[in-house]
Amino acid sequence: MGRHSCCYKQKLRKGLWSPEEDEKLLKHITKYGHGCWSSVPKQAGLQRCGKSCRLRWINYLRPDLKRGTFSMQEENMIIELHAVLGNRWSQIAAQLPGRTDNEIKNLWNSCIKKKLRQRGIDPNTHKPLAEGEGGDDKAPTNSGKTSGGSSDLKLLALPPSATPPSLALPETSFPSSSSNPTAPTKEFFLDRFFTNHESSSSCRPSNSMGLFSLPQLSPGREAATGLSVSPNPLLWFNQSSRLFDMNPEYNCNAMSTVIPSVSSSVLSTSMGLKTAINLPPDNPPPECYWEAGNISSSSRSSGTSGNGIELPSSNYSYDGGMYPWLDMTQDKETQLHQEPEDLRWSEYLNGAFPISAALQNQSQPLYGDVKDENQFATAGLVLAPESAATATAAAATTVAKFIV
C-alpha cells in the first residue's frame, strides 16, 4: 500500500491550511461540489493532495459543523457509543450531527479517557479499572475490522447467574447457541437491537422525533422516540445487563445509556441530514450540501455521493440563509428538552441510574457544563416520504455494516 499516488505528486503543500487555501477550497466546493477528490486541488488551484482537501473539508470547512465544545449529552453519547462500537469513530460521529470523527477521536483521547480513568473506569473496556485487563491504552478490541477477541465480548460472556436482581430480565430469545458456552456476540446484540428496533411499531414518536430526530427505517414507521418509549431497547438493555459484567456501574455506564442514544440513532444517522432535510424538489441541494450532513459512515454505501454533482453557485451560499435546518431546529430544540424521553435521560444524568449517581458523588464532575448552544442541530427536521425511502435503504446498509 503506502501513500496514494496523489501524494507522490510534487510540490504538494503539507501542514496547516492557510486562510487563502481554505477560501479556495471552500469556493471550489461551493461552486462545483467536490466530485473526485483527487481532482479538487488541481481544479481549485491548491498545492494539496486530494485527501488533504477532503480532510480539510470534512473536518473544518463543512458548513454544518457544530464546532465548539461538546455538550454533556454529546460526551455521554460518545462514551455510550464507544462502549458498543469501540474506536469506530466514524460510526460514533454519525450519531452526533455536526461532529466529525476526528473531533470525537481527539476528545476521547485527550479528555474523556482521562475523565473515565479518574472515575475509576477503564476507558477501553468500560469496566472498573480494578477489574479491567490492565487498563492499558490499547484500543478496545471490539474496534477494527476483526472483532474476534472483543473485550465487550468478554463482558458479554459472563454467566447469567451474575445478573443482579434489579437488572433481572425476562428470558429473552438468544440465538440457538444460547446453550452454547460461547456467549452471544456483540454482533448478536447489535443484530438483536436492530431487529427489535425495526420491529418496534409501538414506538410512537413525539413531535420532535426524540433527542436526535432521526428518520426511521421505513417511511411508514413511526419515528424513534429513543430513550425509553419503545420497550425493545429496554429489552435489549436487559439482555445486555444480563450478559455484561455484572458490576452495576458498568452496566449502567456502558449499556443502559446506550439504549437511548443508539436506539434513537444508530440505525438512521448514517443517512444524516441527507434524508432528514426536507427540500423542495425543484431546488435540490448541491452535493456538498448533502455531503455535509452525511457525516461519514454511510459513505461507502452511498456510492454515488462523491460523483460531483454540479451545482449552480447562485443557488448556494454559506451566508446562513441556505441552511434551513439551522433555523428549523430552533423551535424543536425547545420542545426537545421537554420530551418524556429527554426527561428520562435527565433522570439518568441526574443519578437515577447507579453509575450516574456514583459519578455525581465524585468530587469532580465528569462532564462540563451543558452549553446552551444548539445541541443537535438536526433535531426536528422533517423527513419527506421519498427521503425516508432513501433512508430505509441507507439504514439497511448501515445495519448490514454493523452486523457484519
Added chain:
DNA sequence: AAATTTGACAACCGCCCCCTG
C-alpha cells in the same frame, strides 16, 4: 520573565475496502 508542561486541535500516514476497467 523565561522555560517547561499540558491540553486541544489539526493534519498526516498507513492501511483497507470497494468500484471499475
Added chain:
DNA sequence: CCAGGGGGCGGTTGTCAAATT
C-alpha cells in the same frame, strides 16, 4: 479474476496556546 485507483477510517504525530513551575 485481477490490478489499480479513489475514498474512507483509525492511529499517530505535529502545532500552538494556555497553564504551570
